[in-house]
Amino acid sequence: MIEINQLSKKYKNADFFSVRNLDLKVEESEIYGLLGPNGAGKTTLISMLTSLLKPTSGTFTINGLNFRENKNELKKLIGIVPQEYALYPTLTAFENLQYFGSMYGIKGEILKKSIAEHLEIMGLSKFANKKTSTFSGGMKRRVNLIAGILHNPKVVFLDEPTVGVDVQSKNAIIDHLKLLNSQGTTIVYTSHHLNEAEFFCTHVAIIDNGEIILKGIPSELIKNQENATSLEEVFLAKTGKALRDYA
Numbered sequence: 001m002i003e004i005n006q007l008s009k010k011y012k013n014a015d016f017f018s019v020r021n022l023d024l025k026v027e028e029s030e031i032y033g034l035l036g037p038n039g040a041g042k043t044t045l046i047s048m049l050t051s052l053l054k055p056t057s058g059t060f061t062i063n064g065l066n067f068r069e070n071k072n073e074l075k076k077l078i079g080i081v082p083q084e085y086a087l088y089p090t091l092t093a094f095e096n097l098q099y100f101g102s103m104y105g106i107k108g109e110i111l112k113k114s115i116a117e118h119l120e121i122m123g124l125s126k127f128a129n130k131k132t133s134t135f136s137g138g139m140k141r142r143v144n145l146i147a148g149i150l151h152n153p154k155v156v157f158l159d160e161p162t163v164g165v166d167v168q169s170k171n172a173i174i175d176h177l178k179l180l181n182s183q184g185t186t187i188v189y190t191s192h193h194l195n196e197a198e199f200f201c202t203h204v205a206i207i208d209n210g211e212i213i214l215k216g217i218p219s220e221l222i223k224n225q226e227n228a229t230s231l232e233e234v235f236l237a238k239t240g241k242a243l244r245d246y247a
């Protein structure tokens with residue numbers, strides 16, 4: 001489904017690579033978690049995979065489509081749920097979603113039906129006609145998620161979809177992603193929530209300093225790490241305990 005070969009990114013004027021010679025395969029219908037400390041390179045990686053950022057070198061394909069040659073076709077295959085809210089505050093939830101749906105070429109009754117169904121699943125039906133400026137962070141995140149999946153993408157990329165939201169919104173987001181996955185959608189998401197990733201992801205890759213330092217099935221990674229009983233312990237054993245603040 002996704003095949004990444006020797007992908008690298010060095011930002012202009014930077015003296016280091018934010019992503020370095022990264023190789024990764026994600027198979028269809030996996031839920032793949034990209035985990036790592038602050039500044040590890042997760043957002044940079046996901047931004048390249050969603051064509052928001054140009055790689056410095058290396059290559060990747062999604063469903064056999066090469067990102068350089070098949071950019072437009074690729075865009076139709078993928079859904080993007082960024083870290084920042086992409087919503088227009090003065091529009092209602094419904095209007096925002098109509099806008100996003102039309103950008104993907106969905107129109108009319110099909111679009112309205114799809115929006116209504118997603119709002120229902122996400123517990124937002126009764127807020128459909130309220131301006132998103134009045135929404136809590138968790139509600140905006142849920143609308144944001146719907147905006148990225150209205151066109152039924154084959155693969156959805158999410159950057160920290162559950163960070164900073166209340167437990168109920170977090171569960172609604174995870175449950176919705178599980179439902180999509182059970183219907184055949186591949187999910188790639190970045191997270192700091194190691195407990196969540198341990199139970200939610202079929203596979204994880206731990207990234208540090210732009211490189212994958214460990215990847216596999218969460219339960220196997222735990223089994224293979226001496227004295228570890230959780231993914232968090234594996235993570236700390238591999239990335240160390242030093243703080244990763246940067247400004």
Ligand SMILES: Nc1ncnc2c1ncn2[C@@H]1O[C@H](COP(=O)(O)OP(=O)(O)OP(=O)(O)O)[C@@H](O)[C@H]1O
Nearest residue numbers: 011014018036037038039040041042043044045246
């Ligand atoms: N536009 C940019 N220009 C220069 N350096 C950047 C830029 N964006 C990110 N970086 C640097 O690239 C490295 C990787 O950053 P990135 O945001 O990809 O990490 P991350 O794993 O997503 O971190 P976080 O968990 O904090 O979101 C960091 O050292 C960061 O400072």
